[in-house]
Amino acid sequence: MPDLGPHAGFIVAAYGVTFVAVVGLALAIVADDRKQRRLLADLERKGIRRRSAGAAKPARPARKKRS
Amino acid sequence: MSPSLALLARDLKLAFREGGAIGTALGFYLVVIAIAPLGLGPDLNLLARIAPGMLWVALLLAALLSAGRIFHNDYEDGTLDILTCGPLPLSLVAAIKSLAHWITTGVPLALLTPLLGLLLNLPQQASPFLVLAMLAGTPAVSFVAAIGASLTLGLKRSGLLLALLVLPLYVPVLIFGVATASAAITGPASPWPPFLMLCAFSLASIVLAPLAASAALRIALR
Amino acid sequence: MPSLANPTRFLSLVDRLVPWLTALTAILFAAGLYLAFFVAPPDYQQGETVRIMFIHVPAAWLAMFGYMLIAAASLGTLIWRHPLADVAAKTAVPIGATFAFITLVTGSLWGKPMWGTYWVWDARLTSMLVLFLLYLGLAALWQAIEEPGRAGRAAAILALVGVINIPIIKFSVDWWNTLHQPASVVRLGGPTIDPSMLVPLVVMAIAFTLLFVVLHLIAMRAEILRRRVQAMQKTQVEHAALAGA
Numbered sequence: 001m002p003d004l005g006p007h008a009g010f011i012v013a014a015y016g017v018t019f020v021a022v023v024g025l026a027l028a029i030v031a032d033d034r035k036q037r038r039l040l041a042d043l044e045r046k047g048i049r050r051r052s053a054g055a056a057k058p059a060r061p062a063r064k065k066r067s
Numbered sequence: 068m069s070p071s072l073a074l075l076a077r078d079l080k081l082a083f084r085e086g087g088a089i090g091t092a093l094g095f096y097l098v099v100i101a102i103a104p105l106g107l108g109p110d111l112n113l114l115a116r117i118a119p120g121m122l123w124v125a126l127l128l129a130a131l132l133s134a135g136r137i138f139h140n141d142y143e144d145g146t147l148d149i150l151t152c153g154p155l156p157l158s159l160v161a162a163i164k165s166l167a168h169w170i171t172t173g174v175p176l177a178l179l180t181p182l183l184g185l186l187l188n189l190p191q192q193a194s195p196f197l198v199l200a201m202l203a204g205t206p207a208v209s210f211v212a213a214i215g216a217s218l219t220l221g222l223k224r225s226g227l228l229l230a231l232l233v234l235p236l237y238v239p240v241l242i243f244g245v246a247t248a249s250a251a252i253t254g255p256a257s258p259w260p261p262f263l264m265l266c267a268f269s270l271a272s273i274v275l276a277p278l279a280a281s282a283a284l285r286i287a288l289r
Numbered sequence: 290m291p292s293l294a295n296p297t298r299f300l301s302l303v304d305r306l307v308p309w310l311t312a313l314t315a316i317l318f319a320a321g322l323y324l325a326f327f328v329a330p331p332d333y334q335q336g337e338t339v340r341i342m343f344i345h346v347p348a349a350w351l352a353m354f355g356y357m358l359i360a361a362a363s364l365g366t367l368i369w370r371h372p373l374a375d376v377a378a379k380t381a382v383p384i385g386a387t388f389a390f391i392t393l394v395t396g397s398l399w400g401k402p403m404w405g406t407y408w409v410w411d412a413r414l415t416s417m418l419v420l421f422l423l424y425l426g427l428a429a430l431w432q433a434i435e436e437p438g439r440a441g442r443a444a445a446i447l448a449l450v451g452v453i454n455i456p457i458i459k460f461s462v463d464w465w466n467t468l469h470q471p472a473s474v475v476r477l478g479g480p481t482i483d484p485s486m487l488v489p490l491v492v493m494a495i496a497f498t499l500l501f502v503v504l505h506l507i508a509m510r511a512e513i514l515r516r517r518v519q520a521m522q523k524t525q526v527e528h529a530a531l532a533g534a
Contacts, residue, residue: 014344
């Protein structure tokens, strides 16, 4: 790492804040994505179809969610 | 009487009859200007320098806080639905209601300004220019506020949300409005260029804002 | 792009693209950071702090790009009723707002060693602050309206009103700035950008842009799936009600 001069703290802080902000945003988005995929998979396993048209099986008693 | 004038007359009558609407906006304007020096200190030189900006900001807030009522009452009692089916195009309805808001809120606030300027030691020579700037800029304030009012129709906390949505759009009005008055105070620069920018912005708002407002109304009424 | 209008086809496209784009983004960031710290020389005027520019400038571009994207998507919602347009607009808001926030913070941290204060009301930072407020307004409106159809159309109108105002706001802020600071013309980017700085800057800009695209695609996928989940949950409740009745 080269010598960052007398204001190294500001440079590190700037990159640090950016890193935290970007990683925070990415984690939030990816976590939401995973959550929706999991919910969708659960619902499809229960036999719920998208749109009421088409034979949808009546709701079975709720199964224990895979943790 | 033409339908447009009838609608305008009706809105004006309702606003004056309600009384509290106009009075509250003026009262809010007064309260903000009255307590500002308590926070800033009684130094008359300081107050004189910030007076144009302070007065403009207080006016914007007062106008925004009363903007909800541009469409709210008619939305609540179903009149807005009827107006949608009426002879007037919805954008004209929005324009007329914005005009009514300007007449009942923008103009009174602007005219009260010289008196409140005394509280802030506003320099004498700036007063007429400030009032002129406010009279020229408050149409933009009312017409753009109507966009916010139509977008937030019927929502919770719509007053605060309206202000949040619309205040950034007032930046040009604020900048040129204050510049008109400041130029009259500080000297060689003429107040007319910023004043003309203000007029241009108001004219553009009068023409374009009702289009956005009516589109938003249709969305809210669906 | 009619083929992309189909959400299912869009989803499969996203599934295929995201891994490659993520890898490419990582590579470009690695290259960009190396160039930024080990290749670019310190500025003759600003010293090492100029390295903050390699984040600040791309972040500013992307904050603007994000809003333009939202405006374009808003046109898609209102005029062509493209089914994915409001999804694109909604998901771009937090990403663009984050880049605006990064621009403001890095600008502030760059300003302190340069000018001694954490905030200066120079034209560009002020305009970016207003842009950040416009993003907040969009987020607040999306949040306040429950019905997604109405929310999408209302937010589209607000975005278009905002985009029309942005040049006017920028012009008035520039004018205001010259009015109050006639002497100092210290631009945040420095008077000129030396070519040795240009390459790292461009690489970082591309890296950040790819990051935006990757995050946006994943967020769009999540939003599309969320709407399906909600529709299916509604069906589930309806069936349970019927079964119980």
